[in-house]
Amino acid sequence: MARLPEYLRALHNLAETGHETISSEGLANAAGVNSAKLRKDLSQLGSYGTRGVGYDVGLLIEQIEYVLGLTQRRAVALVGVGNLGHALAGYDGFATRGFRIAALFDADPGRVGEEINGLVVRHIDELPQVAADESIAIGVIATPAAAAQQVADQLVAVGVTSILNFAPCVLSVPPGVDVRKVDxxxxxxxxxxxxxxxxxxxxxxxxxxxxxxxxxxxxxxxxxxxxxxx
Amino acid sequence: MARLPEYLRALHNLAETGHETISSEGLANAAGVNSAKLRKDLSQLGSYGTRGVGYDVGLLIEQIEYVLGLTQRRAVALVGVGNLGHALAGYDGFATRGFRIAALFDADPGRVGEEINGLVVRHIDELPQVAADESIAIGVIATPAAAAQQVADQLVAVGVTSILNFAPCVLSVPPGVDVRKVDxxxxxxxxxxxxxxxxxxxxxxxxxxxxxxxxxxxxxxxxxxxxxxx
DNA sequence: AGGCGCTTGTGAAGACGTGCACAAATCGCG
DNA sequence: CGCGATTTGTGCACGTCTTCACAAGCGCCT
Incomplete structure (x- = not known):
């Protein structure tokens, strides 16, 4: 379910403020949803709270992180180091929430070689070599719309199966590849x-x-x- | 309906490539949705295409822009000129799609006075004065999560009724104020x-x-x- | 003028998500 | 040991969204 990440964030907040257990209503408030909805979501996880008490915050965090596949820190490739890509490369929310930006790419030779946040921008043509070294399953596209489809094809070609697309256009990808769009x-x-x-x-x-x-x-x-x- | 902006973008693309009319199936493909869904959405608009021909691209653009309230160029206030806010301030997608960033704010005195894309960053305390000059209905929050709620309150206090929140937290706002969250x-x-x-x-x-x-x-x-x- | 092909608009059926309300279960306290 | 307060888990009903399928309408060609 797409609400799990929101629950996870709320749970981390609660853990930091010292809560060990939390009722469905408390967590629902923190996540901004209905408590019945939250209980139903969590019950689908198979994870169980304790009646009369609530949910164990630490346990629930573990469970959700496992279901979301966050037990391993996933490597992300970011393509397009323009205005937005620059900000994304420096966004620490990725690092703190289970992701590692493994490589930056751009097609503009003028941008290749630039260092952002400790990472050097490489030319997009180097993508296959980098992908061979690191197992990259997620790609982020922050290019202009005109280049997005081509970049998507290149990402898919090197085995990327999930794409987060910031370009204002519809991408066509083979079945089995997931695309999320943020415009x-x-x-x-x-x-x-x-x-x-x-x-x-x-x-x-x-x-x-x-x-x-x-x-x-x-x-x-x-x-x-x-x-x-x- | 939340899909209208996507249709609008697709329509603009079609207009640029010289199409004067477009069938529901063609537009549906361009927007990445089902054609029946698209027809139902458009029929709710009250606007009508011509059977056997399709929709008039120009007319449809006008209609959708009117329904979305894009006939007037809306002024947007952006709060938080950090990594992400910087990119948003320079993002030309806002300017080209009906919005005008009217003012930039930050709480950090070190950032106040900086010029981004022709706009000077002002201190957040100046928000009421700026809001008095310009009619600002939409606010964008790109601050750290810890500051977001306070900023939201300040925005609401000066009459902002729509907020786009990039901070990873749930905002509580009075009824009548819309919040969209992008995390x-x-x-x-x-x-x-x-x-x-x-x-x-x-x-x-x-x-x-x-x-x-x-x-x-x-x-x-x-x-x-x-x-x-x- | 008439018919044919194409496209819209929409009724109906089905899938899906949501929220209520309550039974089952657990803890704490007397 | 038992009872009451509290909270989870879930059956059920309702409303919404989606999709199919088809009738109605329009233009073009003969």
């Missing part, structure tokens, strides 16, 4: 939609706005703050 | 989960892996490449 502009556009809806609702509180302003069969958006699918 | 590490962890699942499936193809490796009532994940909710 920052789309996130803002969704917020803009909410803004627009709110504005027209206050303007025409009874009608819900014109047929074009708000959608005919009124989109009622409940629980926000959840940007996770699949 | 880069979580995206990778979800991919890691897929990796783990794939690895155990190939190891034990018949059983689907041990009860802990893969989930008991096997998660079959279809259609990936969709990271949008709400």
């Amino acid at each position: 920052l502009a789309i996130e803002l556009q969704i917020l803009s939609f909410h803004e627009h809806r709110k504005a027209s609702l206050t303007a025409f509180p009874t009608t819900g706005g014109s047929a074009l302003t708000a959608l005919p069969n009124g989109f009622v958006v409940t629980e926000s703050q959840e940007a996770i699918g699949t | 880069l590490a979580i995206e990778l962890q979800i991919l890691s989960f897929h990796e783990h699942r794939k690895a155990s499936l190939t190891a034990f193809p018949t059983t689907g892996g041990s009860a802990l490796t893969a989930l008991p009532n096997g998660f079959v994940v279809t259609e990936s490449q969709e990271a949008i909710g709400t």
Whole structure:
């Protein structure tokens, strides 16, 4: 389930503040979800808490990390060291949450050789050699949209089976390869939609706005703050 | 609907390549969704294509932009000019897709005064004055998790009603304020989960892996490449 | 003018996720 | 040792989203 990482983060917070056990309601609050949903998610894990007491924080962390495959520190290849790629290369959230950026690549010869956070940027053509040394299963694409598909093909060719794509385009990959897409502009556009809806609702509180302003069969958006699918 | 921005991007691509009309199936392919789903989404818009022909690309772009509230260029305030915030401030995808970064803020005096992409970083305490000048409805939080809640409160206090949160924590905001969260590490962890699942499936193809490796009532994940909710 | 092929829009069925409400289980205390 | 307070795990019902399949409509060609 896609909510597990959120639970995991909340659990780490709780562990740091000294909690040894946590009730489903407490954890649900910390993760921003319904407590019944959380219990159902955790029950699917097969892991069990203790009735009357709650869940053992340490044990639950172990379980979730195991299910997420975080017991091994996974090597990630980052392609595209532009504006965004630069920030990603320096983002310590990856290192602290189970991942190791193993190599940086770019197609621009002007960027090759640059050192970021202790890692040297290599040319994308060196990808096969690097992949032969390190077992890289996850690739991150932070290139312009025009280059993304080609990079994806190259990643797949060297055995990458999971791709995190920041380029605003749809990638086509063979079956068995997972792609997750993060489009920052789309996130803002969704917020803009909410803004627009709110504005027209206050303007025409009874009608819900014109047929074009708000959608005919009124989109009622409940629980926000959840940007996770699949 | 949260898929509209994706359609919009695909439509812009089509417009640039000279298409004047597009069938639901063609657009569905470009956006990476099912054609029936796309038709249903568009029919809810109230906008109509022409049977036997398809949708008018230009008209559809107008309609979607209107529904998303992109007819006005929205002003965005970005708080936190660290690693990630720096990249966001320079990300031209915002400017080209309907948004204008109106102001940059940070709490670190050492960063105040720095100029990024033509904008000067101001101290977070100046937020009320800036908000008085410009009508800012959307805020982006790119601070460390420890500061995020406080920043969110400050944003809400000056009238921001939509927040895009990059900090790995849950924000609590009053009703009427929308929050979308993007956690880069979580995206990778979800991919890691897929990796783990794939690895155990190939190891034990018949059983689907041990009860802990893969989930008991096997998660079959279809259609990936969709990271949008709400 | 008429028919044919193509495409939209939508009804209906099915899958899926969500939340309630309660039984089962555990701990602590008298 | 037993009882009550508390919390998990889950059956059930409900609403939403997805997908199929097809009728209605439009343009083009003869």
